[in-house]
Amino acid sequence: MSSHFLSLSRRIRKTHFTDRVIENGVKGFTVYNHMLLPTYFESVEDDYHHLKREVQIWDVSCERQVEIEGKDSFKLLKIITPRNLEKLAENKCLYVPLVNSKGFMINDPVIVKISNYKFWISIADSDVLLWIDGIVSSLNLDVKVTEPDISPLAIQGPKSELLASKLFGSKITNLKLFDIENFDFDGEKLLIAKSGYSKQGGYEIYVNGPKIAIKLWDALFEEGKEFNVRAGCPNLIERIEGGLLSYGNDMTIENTPYECGLGKFLQEKIPNQCISARVLNSDKIRNPKKIIKSISINYKEKIYCESVWKVVDEKNETVGQVTSGAFSPDFDKIVALGMINKDCANNENRLFTLINGKKYLTHIHEKPFI
Amino acid sequence: MSSHFLSLSRRIRKTHFTDRVIENGVKGFTVYNHMLLPTYFESVEDDYHHLKREVQIWDVSCERQVEIEGKDSFKLLKIITPRNLEKLAENKCLYVPLVNSKGFMINDPVIVKISNYKFWISIADSDVLLWIDGIVSSLNLDVKVTEPDISPLAIQGPKSELLASKLFGSKITNLKLFDIENFDFDGEKLLIAKSGYSKQGGYEIYVNGPKIAIKLWDALFEEGKEFNVRAGCPNLIERIEGGLLSYGNDMTIENTPYECGLGKFLQEKIPNQCISARVLNSDKIRNPKKIIKSISINYKEKIYCESVWKVVDEKNETVGQVTSGAFSPDFDKIVALGMINKDCANNENRLFTLINGKKYLTHIHEKPFI
Known part of the structure; x- marks a missing residue:
């Protein structure tokens, strides 16, 4: 460290x-x-x-709550997330990707329903309050936005x-x-x-x-x-090891929810009131060229990925990057998460991760390690 | 430290x-x-x-640029800042408080004009890109927002x-x-x-x-x-010492530009297209009860203010807080910035700053130290 x-x-x-x-x-x-x-x-x-x-x-x-309260709170939620909110109940948290009008990830919070007119958006690391403030002001919604x-x-x-x-x-x-x-x-x-x-x-x-x-x-x-x-x-x-994504590390505002493997959480046909509907309802975006995967790297010493590591194929072509990684004592290799070109994610070709100028044999996994 | x-x-x-x-x-x-x-x-x-x-x-x-480009870029600038933009020219930077519809500070960046349809907003520490993304999407403005x-x-x-x-x-x-x-x-x-x-x-x-x-x-x-x-x-x-404010330290989204002493940068009558016009055109907000001041504290050892220090009067009533502070070798005392109740900012009463449980005599200054 x-x-x-x-x-x-x-x-x-x-x-x-x-x-x-x-x-x-x-x-x-x-x-x-x-x-x-x-x-x-x-x-x-x-x-x-x-x-x-x-x-x-x-x-x-630091998992701050963005509180939205007022008559239009639920309407606002349907604008900012392409997930179906039917299951949002007072006794259930719901994981909801927030996606902007270009189809990119703003954050991946959990929503807590406090009442019909009050919700907490329990956020990852980005100023969701400012994004929502911009939307609420521009659309004149009856929603008070605060950080309690x-x-x-x-x-x-x-x-x-x-x-x-x-x-x-x-x-x-x-x-x-x-x-x-x-x-x-x-x-x-x-x-x-x-x-x-x-x-x-x-x-x-x-x-x-x-x-x-x-x-x-x-x-x-x-x-x-x-x-x-x-x-x-x-x-x-x-x-x-658990395959838990980190916003800012494994996904950023440059990624779509489909690249992040979050497509399963989104509606088949996203309703028009949702700010990301027009873009996310296209076939092209739903079949991304790259996707986040669990990855293992044959490397036997204590190390942490402090900025991205490039992943290359046998021809030394870049085919992806590791965005989180650390040596795992239990698995005796580096466990990692990263964004990999889809056509390389099937382990048909030998892949390597570049760490401090050296290449280490790398495998893509279908599931998290634990 | x-x-x-x-x-x-x-x-x-x-x-x-x-x-x-x-x-x-x-x-x-x-x-x-x-x-x-x-x-x-x-x-x-x-x-x-x-x-x-x-x-x-x-x-x-880390002074990131939020680039706005497109036909409506200048229109967008007039929405997000209550400052007059007449002086914005390709050979001049302009300091512009960004203020939301409630009259609160979102950021205090400098704008650089790259061309008639392209500007860089050189930001302090908050995700201005997200705020602008929310506004641009909601109002359907012809503006591309990126971080170059x-x-x-x-x-x-x-x-x-x-x-x-x-x-x-x-x-x-x-x-x-x-x-x-x-x-x-x-x-x-x-x-x-x-x-x-x-x-x-x-x-x-x-x-x-x-x-x-x-x-x-x-x-x-x-x-x-x-x-x-x-x-x-x-x-x-x-x-x-130079009286340079830091967003997140000396001012936050809980402060108005008038509390931050930034009223001098704003238009006398803010046009309606500006998102903060309705609130900022009121007399009440223009005469804030508290204001940021340069402050000195009789304290003779090396110290840094790592979270706010309370400022009290002789009756031990809280009258403000120090938000940035450090011992200055040249002035042989703590130099500081903080938000002080206006009726206490004239040094008619003795004020004290509470540091690690002790009280230190404190003076409010009209101007920065250098």
């Missing part, structure tokens, strides 16, 4: 948990939605092993259920993936979803304000002692 | 100069428009003294003219503040403005692509040897 310090200022926002995160020995941060996001504590590898065995508490406050003081805190790892049920009661174990419900804590209601940016299972708690934030953090660590709880964060290796 | 590492990934974009910046011993970075921005080399204080005496080369690629591969490189410091005229000829010394012109370098045209994020004078070069980037960097260091040139970056202490 990089050996440069991150300079702090108000512009790089601290969270309600940052002091606790520092007390727990965080070593690295990244910046996500203008906010601090921890990247590792002991080491990326040590955190990885612990996440796969025990339970961790993650400060993911909501700080997601995640419980992740195989022992998440054990810890969560100690604090919130056993009914929390009834939640299915993407279910969301209110639970009591310290005399207040907390919205908790069965979700999270790992494949180890767990919950995301939508924490309302600084006071309850610290109480909740401390209670989770107190009750979690018996489960060997630790402070953690989204783990680079584990999330790549 | 913080002692946590910044973890790198594709999402935190490197610039065409990052390798050179690292070779030159950068120690800290921040993230700005999803891109690396150096924060110090030797130390913030050592960099500061050098900047005030010599000449530095700054990688400010343009990487501003700044020459800053009192010896900037000496260095720039060695490379680009003496006619560069005729440029007045915010003038912009093409200059020859290595057989290509480079757009250079007399501008920059310091009060020490200098230029910003709009560098077009990676090849010329490295050639230019190396030429500046070769020719700059006799002027004791060093790699540098916007210096926290110097920019506060």
